[in-house]
Amino acid sequence: MEGEKLLGHTVLVIDDDYELASVLADFLQERGYVVLVANSCAAARKLLEGATVSVALLDLRLPDADGVDFMRRLLAHESAPGVVVLTGHATIDSAAAAVEAGAAGYLLKPVSLDGVAAVVERVIERRNVIEENARISKERAERLSEVEALLSISTALATTLELDEALRRVCHDLVRLTGADTAAAYLLDQQRDALVPCAAYHVPKQHFEYLATSVIPVRDAGFYLPLWRDRQAVYSDDVAGDMRLRHSLFRQIPHQSGLLLPLVLDADVAGAFYVAWWTMRRTFTDQELDLLKRVCEEVTVLLRNARLFEKAKTYNDTFRELVSSELRIAHKIQSSALPHDFGPLTAGTGLEVHAVMEPAREVGGDLYDVLRLPGDRLFVVLGDVSGKGIPAAMFMMLATALLRAAARGGQEASALLARLNDELCVDNPTSMFVTLACAVADGAAGTLRYAMAGHPTPVLLTAAGEAHLLSGDAGTIVGVLPGLNFPSATVQLEPGDTLVLYSDGVTESFDPQGRAFGEDRLLGALAGLTATSARAVVDRLQDAVHAFTAGAEPSDDIAILAVRRLGAAPLVLEVRADPHSVVEATDRLRAWCGAAGIATAAAEDLALALEEAGTNVAVHALARRPEATFRVRLAQEGGEAVLEVRDLGAPFNPLEAPPPMTAPGYAEQRVGGLGIPLIRGVMTRAAWVRDGEENVLTLARALDQ
Amino acid sequence: MSLTIQTETMDAERTARIALEGRLDTVTALELEKRLELLLDGRYDRLVLDLAGLEFISSAGIRVLVQARKCMGAQDGGVFMVNARPQIVKVFEIIKALPGMIVFRSDAEMDQYLGMMQRRVLRG
Numbered sequence: 001m002e003g004e005k006l007l008g009h010t011v012l013v014i015d016d017d018y019e020l021a022s023v024l025a026d027f028l029q030e031r032g033y034v035v036l037v038a039n040s041c042a043a044a045r046k047l048l049e050g051a052t053v054s055v056a057l058l059d060l061r062l063p064d065a066d067g068v069d070f071m072r073r074l075l076a077h078e079s080a081p082g083v084v085v086l087t088g089h090a091t092i093d094s095a096a097a098a099v100e101a102g103a104a105g106y107l108l109k110p111v112s113l114d115g116v117a118a119v120v121e122r123v124i125e126r127r128n129v130i131e132e133n134a135r136i137s138k139e140r141a142e143r144l145s146e147v148e149a150l151l152s153i154s155t156a157l158a159t160t161l162e163l164d165e166a167l168r169r170v171c172h173d174l175v176r177l178t179g180a181d182t183a184a185a186y187l188l189d190q191q192r193d194a195l196v197p198c199a200a201y202h203v204p205k206q207h208f209e210y211l212a213t214s215v216i217p218v219r220d221a222g223f224y225l226p227l228w229r230d231r232q233a234v235y236s237d238d239v240a241g242d243m244r245l246r247h248s249l250f251r252q253i254p255h256q257s258g259l260l261l262p263l264v265l266d267a268d269v270a271g272a273f274y275v276a277w278w279t280m281r282r283t284f285t286d287q288e289l290d291l292l293k294r295v296c297e298e299v300t301v302l303l304r305n306a307r308l309f310e311k312a313k314t315y316n317d318t319f320r321e322l323v324s325s326e327l328r329i330a331h332k333i334q335s336s337a338l339p340h341d342f343g344p345l346t347a348g349t350g351l352e353v354h355a356v357m358e359p360a361r362e363v364g365g366d367l368y369d370v371l372r373l374p375g376d377r378l379f380v381v382l383g384d385v386s387g388k389g390i391p392a393a394m395f396m397m398l399a400t401a402l403l404r405a406a407a408r409g410g411q412e413a414s415a416l417l418a419r420l421n422d423e424l425c426v427d428n429p430t431s432m433f434v435t436l437a438c439a440v441a442d443g444a445a446g447t448l449r450y451a452m453a454g455h456p457t458p459v460l461l462t463a464a465g466e467a468h469l470l471s472g473d474a475g476t477i478v479g480v481l482p483g484l485n486f487p488s489a490t491v492q493l494e495p496g497d498t499l500v501l502y503s504d505g506v507t508e509s510f511d512p513q514g515r516a517f518g519e520d521r522l523l524g525a526l527a528g529l530t531a532t533s534a535r536a537v538v539d540r541l542q543d544a545v546h547a548f549t550a551g552a553e554p555s556d557d558i559a560i561l562a563v564r565r566l567g568a569a570p571l572v573l574e575v576r577a578d579p580h581s582v583v584e585a586t587d588r589l590r591a592w593c594g595a596a597g598i599a600t601a602a603a604e605d606l607a608l609a610l611e612e613a614g615t616n617v618a619v620h621a622l623a624r625r626p627e628a629t630f631r632v633r634l635a636q637e638g639g640e641a642v643l644e645v646r647d648l649g650a651p652f653n654p655l656e657a658p659p660p661m662t663a664p665g666y667a668e669q670r671v672g673g674l675g676i677p678l679i680r681g682v683m684t685r686a687a688w689v690r691d692g693e694e695n696v697l698t699l700a701r702a703l704d705q
Numbered sequence: 706m707s708l709t710i711q712t713e714t715m716d717a718e719r720t721a722r723i724a725l726e727g728r729l730d731t732v733t734a735l736e737l738e739k740r741l742e743l744l745l746d747g748r749y750d751r752l753v754l755d756l757a758g759l760e761f762i763s764s765a766g767i768r769v770l771v772q773a774r775k776c777m778g779a780q781d782g783g784v785f786m787v788n789a790r791p792q793i794v795k796v797f798e799i800i801k802a803l804p805g806m807i808v809f810r811s812d813a814e815m816d817q818y819l820g821m822m823q824r825r826v827l828r829g
Contacts, residue, residue, distance in 0.1 A: 579731040586730070587706070604761060604792050611763045615731055674764035674800065681799030 009124055010034040010051055014044045015059040015086065020111075024057065027113050028120065041065040048074070053081040055123050057107070057116070060087045060094050068098050075102045082123035086111060146177065146291060154298055163187075163306045164199050170299055171201035171273065178259070178282070178292070180275045184211060187263075187271040187303075193217065195272055207253045214249050228269050233289055235259040237281040257282035261292055265300050273299075327390070331359070334393045337400065339370050342534075349376045350443025352597065354534040355561035356542060358505075358554070365392025366503045366559035367400050371407050373440065379407045381438035382501035382561045383478075384455065395432045399424060399478075403438070413438050413451035414488035417478060421453070421486070424479035433479040437501050439563070441493065446565055448499060451488035453478045456504050457519075459526060461537060463496025463569045467526040469519065470499075495567020495596065495636060498537050500526065505556035506541070509549050517548050532595060534564040566597030570635035577618035577628045585632060586611050596636055602701050605682035606634070606641055609699050612675035613645045613654060621649030621695055639704055640684070645697040652695055653688040654679070708733035709758070710740050719750040726758030729766030738769045745776040752777055753815070757788035762796050774806055787812050 011033045015021045018039065025035040036051060038044035041064050044056070056074070060067030071083050082104035087095040095106040104123045107115055167185035174183045182202040186195035195216040203211050236242040237257045239250055245258065255276040263271040273296070284292075335357075339345065342353045355368045365385035373379050381403055385392040399420065406419045417436060424434070437458055439450035450458065452475035461467045473487035493499065502522070509517040525544035529537060538560050545558060571592040575585045586607040593603035610632065622628040630647035654676055680686055685700035709726040721744060729737060745752070752773055774784045786808045789797070797808050809815040 579735075583730050583732045601792065607761065608763055608796070611730055611765075615763075615765070674767055678764055678796065678799055682795070 008034070009054040010036060011120060012036045012038065012044065012047060012051075012053045012056040012081065014038045014041070014056060014062065016040060016061075016063050017059070020109075024111075024113075024116060027116065031117060033120070041070045044070075048081075052079065054127060055104075055120050056081045056083045057120075058083050058085055058103075060085055060098065068094065068101055071098060071103060072101055082127055084119050084123060150291070150295065150298075163302070166302055167199035167299070168201060170295070171199055174273060174275050174292070174295065175201050177295075178275055178288070179277075179280075180259075180282070181255075181278045181280075183273060183275040185271065185273050186216060188269060189215075198271075210252055214252070216247065216249060231262050231264050231267075231269060233259065233261050233284075233292065235282075235284055235289075237283050239276075256280060259284070259292075261296050263296050263300050263303060265303055270300065270303055330390050330393055334397065337397055338368060342370060345370050345372055346378060349378050349441075350566050350597075351378050351441055351563055352534045352566060353378065353380060353561065353563045354538045355382070356538055356559070358542075358558040360505070360554045360557050365396050366505065366557035367396040367434075368501070368559050368561045369400050369403060370561075371404060373407065374410065376443065378441045378443065378563065379438065380441065380501065380561055380563050381407075381436060382455070382503065382559055383434050383436040383453075384503040384505070384557070384559070385434045386432050391430065391432065395434065395479075399434050399436075412488075413440050413449050414486050417451050417453050417475075417486040418484065421478045421484055422482045425482040428479055431480065433477045435477050435504075439499065439501075441499075441563055441565075443565055446493045446495070446497075447490055448493050448563075449488060449490045450499075451475070451486050453486050456502060456507060458502075459500040459523065460491060461498040461500060461526045461529060463494060463530065463567075465528045465530040467523045469523070493565040495565055496530075496569055498534060498562050498564040500537060500541065501559075501561040501563075502541070503557060503559040505554070505558040506545055506560065508556060509545050509558065510552060510555060511548050512550055512552050517545060521548065534562040537562040537564065567636045568592055568596040570633055573632040574629050575614060575632055576626075577622040577624055577630065578626070579615070579618075582611055582614040582618060585614060589632075589634060592634060593641070598636070598641060598703060602641060602703055605701055606643055609643060609679050609683050609701070610645070612679050613643075613697055613699065616654040616675055617645060617647045617649065617652070617695070617697075620654070621647050621652040623649070636703070640700045640702050643683075643699045643701070645699075646691075646694050648693050649695060651690055653690075654697060655686055655688050706760075708736060710737060712740075712744060714744075714749070716748065719748065720753060721745070721749045721751070722753040722755065724755040724758065728761040729759060729769075730761060730763050731765040734763075734765035734769045737766070738772070741769065741773050741776070745773060747776070750777055752784045754784065754786045755788055756786050756790065756793055759790065759793055762793050767796075767800060770806065783807065785809060785815055787815050 011028050013021050013024050013028075013035060015024075016039045021037050021039065025037050028035045036047050036053065038047050041062055047053075058067055058071055062070070067085065071085070074080055074083060083098075083102070085095055085098040085103045085106040086109055087098070087106060088109045092108070095108070099106060104126070105119045107119060167187075171183040171185055174180065182200070182204070184200040184203065185198050187198050188194075189196045192215065197212060197214070200211060234244060235258065236245060239245055239255055239258045245260075250258065253276075256279050257277040259273075259275040259282070261273040261275070262269050263273070338357055339355070342355070346352050349372070353370050355370070357366050357368060359366070365387055366383065367385065368382040369380070371379040383396070383399060385396045385399065387395075402420050402423050403416065406416050411419065416438060420436075434453075435455040436453040437450065437455040439448050439458075441448040450470070452472065454475055454477040457469045457472075457474065459467055459469055470489070470491060472489045475486045476484060491499070507517050507519055507522060511517075521544065522541070525541050526537065529540055541560050542558070571589065573585050573588060575581050589607050589610055590603055593606065598606075614630065614632070617630045618624060618628075622630065628647075628649065630645060630649075633644040633646075635642050679699065682701070683699040684702045685698070687698045689696050689698075706728045708729055711724040711726070713722040713724075714720075715722065723744075725737075727733070754770070770784055777783055784806045786797070786806070788811060789808055794808060807815075807818070809818065
């Protein structure tokens with residue numbers, strides 16, 4: 001063993017044999033030890049209070065205490081010396097007992113000096129080894145806790161995108177890692193050109209307000225500029241006296257030591273941590289600073305990610321806004337392309353049209369169109385483009401434009417579809433397709449020629465309220481294969497009949513239980529609807545679908561188009577011979593005229609004629625008998641509205657009444673006198689016959705005036 | 706449909722003004738007849754009928770108006786109709802104009818006529 005290792009160690013000799021003690025003391029001193037001598041336990045205790053002893057040579061037989069007992073108590077202390085027990089031959093058992101009790105060794109009296117030297121050396125050596133181990137262990141433990149701290153910080157940064165939360169955890173870990181009292185995190189606010197506090201750990205309540213609101217200006221002279229210039233950590237164990245840290249922040253909250261760590265992102269300071277110790281003077285080894293620098297690098301990664309995430313979110317929001325506004329614009333374009341005002345289109349054709357389209361998404365792929373053709377005929381079409389959204393809408397608009405061009409060319413329905421098909425097949429890279437049903441209607445003749453392209457079968461609703469599907473081949477879809485033929489057929493529309501076109505979004509509407517609306521419900525919704533308008537038909541069907549789906553999300557666009565031949569089944573009334581019944585009959589007449597599409601002026605003329613004729617019949621032919629009735633029939637025939645009044649009363653020809661007088665006194669004309677000139681004045685034809693037991697008055701009003 | 710009758714009297718001018726709205730048919734003519742009986746107690750020489758709201762008139766209604774005319778004072782009295790709709794004008798034209806029952810196209814036209822009548826009276 002090297003002599004140096006022994007130097008400085010203190011040996012305490014505890015023996016009441018003064019001579020022996022002194023010999024041992026001299027001997028050991030020569031060997032380089034510092035020696036203390038005690039002759040009793042009490043004395044030994046006193047000496048131990050004042051000095052750090054490495055080895056104690058203890059005589060078991062001491063005057064004032066049991067040696068083993070004393071030793072036990074001694075060993076119980078921290079930094080107790082190694083105890084070597086001195087004992088005489090006679091008490092070898094006690095020596096063994098002492099060793100068992102923790103003695104480092106024993107020597108038998110009389111002791112040999114060499115033996116003493118050897119034992120002492122050995123004990124000291126062992127103590128050194130133990131100390132060394134302890135130190136190594138402590139170091140290892142420290143390093144372990146460093147690693148733990150780093151791992152904890154990494155995890156914190158990896159598991160949270162919330163920047164403030166992550167920074168707070170880093171502050172916490174920094175405090176733990178460095179044994180500090182408090183830490184705060186700052187981020188650079190470029191607009192304010194300052195570091196703004198974002199998170200902190202363990203800030204005392206009384207300082208919190210100040211810390212939370214104090215911002216460190218970047219250009220402030222009292223702030224350490226090399227932080228920005230050199231991007232290095234700055235620390236001081238005497239903050240108050242440190243000229244570099246002059247900013248009021250460092251003075252306002254007094255602290256002994258401080259450590260300022262820069263966060264460097266892309267070679268620029270993006271923030272900093274400040275760690276403080278209230279009272280401790282803290283210095284840092286290069287190793288520690290290195291470790292802390294690595295912590296800051298980890299945080300910088302988080303900062304970068306947070307910034308990128310923020311940017312991505314903004315882009316995402318902007319993009320969404322763009323898409324949604326694009327969809328809104330597309331919806332406007334598309335809905336303005338679909339006709340909504342049908343009156344002008346159909347006036348004078350003897351037909352009326354109404355249509356609706358409800359898109360499933362903001363932009364729909366269903367289409368309909370109404371076109372006026374030469375000869376006062378009407379072209380109607382309803383179609384469904386494959387897919388939804390903007391691509392479907394654009395394809396739909398293309399198809400509509402092509403259809404219009406072809407229809408204006410005067411082609412008939414089937415040829416129209418063939419032409420459209422060929423044109424759409426030409427440039428269709430996405431292979432979109434469309435199903436269509438179209439028709440050309442002649443309101444005067446009542447003929448309707450229709451053609452089908454893979455579309456749901458149209459429904460015919462008669463004036464009497466019977467609804468049935470049209471017969472015929474459904475045909476195939478348009479836009480996929482060129483050169484196809486499309487089946488067509490003709491159907492006769494009587495006055496008041498309505499043809500209903502619809503898209504499969506109607507029949508394939510689902511209720512909350514997942515059932516489809518279907519053809520049966522479609523027919524059911526329309527059946528029984530009579531004497532009405534195209535609009536009423538569309539409304540009825542639309543309402544039925546809405547009621548069925550009961551608010552469930554629509555899966556497909558819904559389109560409905562109704563084309564109706566104006567007119568109605570003849571009105572037949574049985575009217576009682578009293579003024580109220582006559583007036584009521586004129587109301588029914590007006591309603592019928594509205595449904596039949598007869599102009600108001602003509603309807604009012606007819607109403608007047610009916611009132612005058614009815615009153616005449618009631619008064620003269622039926623003599624106002626309470627239970628008597630007369631019959632009225634009104635029909636639209638060959639450009640006229642023909643009004644027939646029949647009664648079973650006494651023979652009476654109202655048309656024979658004398659013509660009006662213009663001289664005064666004409667007011668004394670018998671009752672009913674005024675009525676006849678009025679009837680003749682508003683009707684274009686008037687005739688009376690007696691048919692068996694019936695008076696038959698036939699009046700007609702031309703409808704083209 | 707019913708008939709709405711709104712009355713306005715101008716005693717100084719011995720004129721009653723009635724606005725009719727709705728239909729004057731064989732049923733509502735009876736209502737008008739009753740109202741006029743109450744109103745026209747001899748105080749008025751002139752009955753002005755504002756027909757802006759009248760949609761329909763039949764012989765029954767005309768008969769009531771003719772009876773009303775008889776209640777108006779002689780000479781420059783009468784029943785004047787203003788603001789009649791085309792359908793109503795057509796009916797009057799079929800019946801032909803009667804003295805003292807004049808259909809004016811507007812209040813302005815009526816005032817013009819009355820002004821002319823006034824001057825005639827003044828000139829003697």
